[in-house]
Structures are given as structure tokens and as C-alpha cells.
Amino acid sequence: MDDEKTYPIGDVARRTGLSVSAIRFYADTGVVEPSAHTSAGYRRYDVEAIARLELVRTLRDLGAGLEDIRRLLAGQTTVHELATAHLAVLEQEASRLRTRRAVLRALVRQRGSAERVALLHRVVSLSDEERERLIEEFWAEVSDGLNENPRFVADLNSAPPRLPDEPTLEQLDAWIELASLVSDPEVRRAVRADLNGRFSDGVGQLLVSPTALESYERGTPLLMDAVAAQRAGLAPDSPRAQELADRYLRWLGEMFGASFEDAATRREIAESLLLLEPEVLADLEREAHGPPATDPHERYQHLVQVINGTLKANHAELAGYAAAYTWIAVALNPTAAPTPD
Template sequence: MNDDATMYPIGDVARRTGLSVSAIRFYADAGVVEPSGLTPAGYRLYSIEAVARLEMVRTLRDLDTGLDDIRQLIAGRTTVHELATAHLEVLEREASRLRARRAVLRAIVRQRGSAEQIALLHRLVTMSDEERVRLIEEFWADVSDGLNENPRFVAELNSAPPRLPDEPTPEQLDAWIELASMVSDPEVRRAIRDDLNDRFTDGPGQMLVSPTALASYESATPLIEEAVEAHKAGVAPDSPLGQELAARYLTWLGEMFDASFEDPETRDEIGRGLLEIEPTILADLEQAAQGPPATDPQERYQHLVQVISGTLESNNAQLADYARAFTWLSTALTPTTTPPDYQPRPPRTG
């Protein structure tokens, strides 16, 4: 039995819930939240439980939840968690479509695209993961034509393909549109193919990307990483560890070129050569951060891949660490290569 003292007339319910009187009547007539009782004059009354249901209905409707789903929730045929999960999936799909649409529009505005380009841009954004992989694989198969005498080098050209995340940022979508457009351009493909063949088909360039050279580069990676850690830890280049790494570097270099680099003059020459690496790399990184993006197709490709994959900052930081490690190694090779302002980094704490 209902007690009028615990019931609220429709006007009070409207003020409590923020719903209009007409909306409350609509939800009653639709069988979503019916009145809890009537006054002797026939006016609708709502219990506190009904008011709570109406507040929930308002929240769900603000989230664009359908009336049928709300009825099932109130009737106990579904749970809030199930309803929220299903609704979240819908919203995420819609958000993904909106991001893609925004990326297309931004590209059209940026490129002043024609009507014919709109369909292409939309196609590039909405590609599946498999289609994106195929596009990049086909691009590298095309531009590496003529380099088949070195299968490992050809394979490593696409060793870090772009990976568009499930929740890409606008910048990542823009980068993907630019990259996909670039690798689809026959002129870009021709320029990269010609450059690769000019540099690596024969002569010294072919030797630098031979299977033996690539394996040698790979074997040197742990040594350089040890030098990075030693530099970061503030280890002096003339310490026993510094001298050990310098000796291992010379051994590696000698094995790669089938020569000996142990005499003082050669050590000094190598050390001075290593000193040129850090300022060159750091200057390139600074220019890339402050200036316009790279216009060289291969450099631009690598930049866009890192933006798409979200690895640009970490890769740049690693590159800077490697550059400083080469300066540290140069100082370890011979004191005559020490820069005038060289100061070992203090040991890391924590």
C-alpha cells in the first residue's frame, strides 16, 4: 500500500530529476518508468525508487541509450555492466569513425584536394591492418627491385613497418595518410628505387650492406649499448672498463675490414673520426625537431613510420645516447681525442 507522504507529484519529480513533465509522462506511457500511484484526483505520484529510476533513465538517455535497452535493464533482463559494455563498444566505433573522418578532412584542407582525392583519402584511412601491411610490403618489394642479390638487406628495409594503434591520435592518422599516399606514388617509388640501386648495387655500397657487414653491425650492438650505459653511469673513459670497450671496438673494426688498427696513429685517427658523430647526429635531431619535416623520400618515410608507431621520441633518445657513447669511446681510444669541454656524467642515483 502506498503512503502519500512518501510519494512525489510529477512537478517535484521533474525538479529532482531535471526531466521535463512531458518527458516523465512519455517514459510512463512508453512503459519505461510508470507512476507508483495516483492521487484521489487522478494525478500521477512517484516513489523515491521511481525517482531514482528516472534519474538513471536521464543519464542513460544522455548517453544515447535506446529505450528498449533501458526497459530490459529496469526489468532485470540485463545488467548495468552488460549495457555499459555494449554501449561503450558502439561509442568507440563511432569515435574511430569520427577520427578517420577528421583525418580525411584535415588532409583535404592541407592538400587542397580535389573531389577525386576524397575517395582515395577515405580509403587510405579506413584500410584494415592486413591491407596496410600488404601496401607497405608491396612498396618495398617494388623499390628493392635489383637488390635481390642481398636478401637480408632487402628484408631489413621493411624490418620496422608502421603499426597504426587501435586508438590512433590525429597526428598518427595524418602521418598514415601521408605515408600511404607517398608509397602509392609511382614517382616516389622510382626515386627511392634508383637511389637504392645507385648506392648499394655494386662497389663499396654493396659491401656495406652485404650479409657479412650486416651481421657485423649486429654483433657490434651489445658493445655500443655497454658504452651507452658506461657513459650514463659516469664511468671515466680511461677506466679499465673504458679501455676494455675501446679494445673490443678496435677488434670489431679490424674483423670487419680484415685489418689491424692497434697502432697509436690509427687509434688516434679512428678516435677523431668518432668525435664527428655526436655533433652531426645531435644537429640533425635538433633540426628535425625545430625545422620543417624531411623532404628526402627515405628520411620522410622513416619519420612517418615512427610517428605512426609512436616510437619517434624513444628512437631519437636512443640515437642521441648512441651519439654520446661514440664520443665516450673516442676518448677511451686515446686521450688526444678528448674534447676541450669533456666532462664525464655523474653516476645515476635511484
């Protein structure tokens, strides 16, 4: 293309992909004016004007408004500033579209009523503070009756759901289901009854007592050491494995106020530990590929992990703990080693 030459509007239309009427419109509104006119009044455009028209077309395709384009061409703003501002608008619109899609998907899946539409729209539109308050109110209500153990009550909501700024559709769907779950009075009553039935008295209360929770904390480094040793391929009959097995027995003894050093007790504990890994792996398989958990508390935990993006990491951590328990079991009693399938 000749830098000194001017071109008729038809050629400009073919070069830019704009229609003749669009080029005339941009000229009449002062966005890109012709470089010259023929004696008959026909518009002519030089290379610079054509480049400006190509930029206008690109920006219009990206959704920029005429006034913003006019300011850019007049040097009142930059491409970076225009793109930054327009990107923010598009991201907000994309967020709104994701939210609408998630609501519609939930309605289609649940065959929702008009009342359901209103509920879903409300729970999706909650601010971060409102989401936190909804979850806090849920745990405050379902933990009623467990107040004699404030630490356990606090631990119940130790990993609250945090919907990211740009959630995936899966995370939005999970938040919709979770918000609906915790807003349901029947679910709240069921979870409160379950927690009080398990932990308000008797053995359950002892298992979540401050003393027990502190003991679990002391046992965590031991278990992490066992996970690391098992993953490193350390043999269960090695001196390090025997040291960890002995530490495990001492930890149990401190928790229950008893001694577990005799051979019979070691075998019994080893046999119990061998049951854990198959159960844990079966639960993880069911959660990953099976139908949704029907227990509200279990479903809550699953949805929180989906929202927080920690589901795979938590599953891997649990599988590691389970394998470490099997490794400790064999260290305690070599004859208890599981047979390969």
C-alpha cells in the same frame, strides 16, 4: 524525501531534471509508470519511481536507447552489460570520428581535390592486412635490383608501421601521409633509384653485404656496453674504457680485414668518431623541430616512428649511441676530447 510519500509530476520534474512531457512519455511507453493516480487522474510518483526516472535520464544522457533501458528496468539485463555494450558502440563511433577528423585535417592542410578526398578516405579505411600488404608491395617494388642481398631487402621493412587500435590524431595524420607517400609512383621510382644507386654495387654493396650485416650484429653488444659505461659516468681513461676501445679496434679490424692498433690509426679513428655526435644531434634536432624531411626515404622512416610511437625512444637511443662514440674516441685518444662550448 519521504519513502512513503508520493509526489506530483511537477515536483518529480524539478527533482529529476526531466520535463513534465518527458515524464509523461516514459509513463505512456511503459518505461517508468506512475506509482499512483489521484481521484482526479493526476499522476503521482514515489521515491522508487523517482530513482528509476533519474536512472533513465542518466542513461539517456549517455546515449542508451529506450528499448535497452526498458530491458534494464525489467531485470532482463544489468547496468554492467548495458554499459559494456554501449561503450563498444561509442568507441566504434569515436574511432570513426577520429578518422573523419584526420581526413578533413589532411584535406584542409593539403587543399585536396575530389580525387584526393577519395584517396585519403581509402587509405584511412584500410584493414590491418591491407595496410601490411601496401607496405610490403612498396618495399618489394623499391628494392627491385637489390635481390642479390635478400637479408638487406628484408631488413628494409624490419619495423613496419603498426597503427594502434586507438591511434592519436598525430598517428592518424602520419598514416595518411605515409600511405599517400608509398602509393605515389613517383616516390617509388625515386626511392628505388636512390637505393640502387647507393647499394647495388661498389662500396655500397659491400656495406650491406651479408658479411657486413653479420659484423654489425657482432658490434652491437660492444656498442651497448659503451653506452652503459658512458651513461654510468665511467672515465674514458679507466681500464674498462680502454678494454672497450681495444674491442672496438679489433671489431673494425675484423670488418675491414686490417689492423688498427698503431697510435696514428687510433688517433685518426678517434678524430672520425668525434664528428659523429654533433652530426647526429643536429639531425635529431632538425627532425624534431625543423621542417619535414624532403628525402622520401627519410620521411618514410620518420612517419613510421610516429605511427609506431617510437620516435622519442629512437631519438634517445641514437643520442646515446652518438655520446658513446665520443666516449670511445676519447678512450682511444685522450687528447681528442671535445672542448666545452
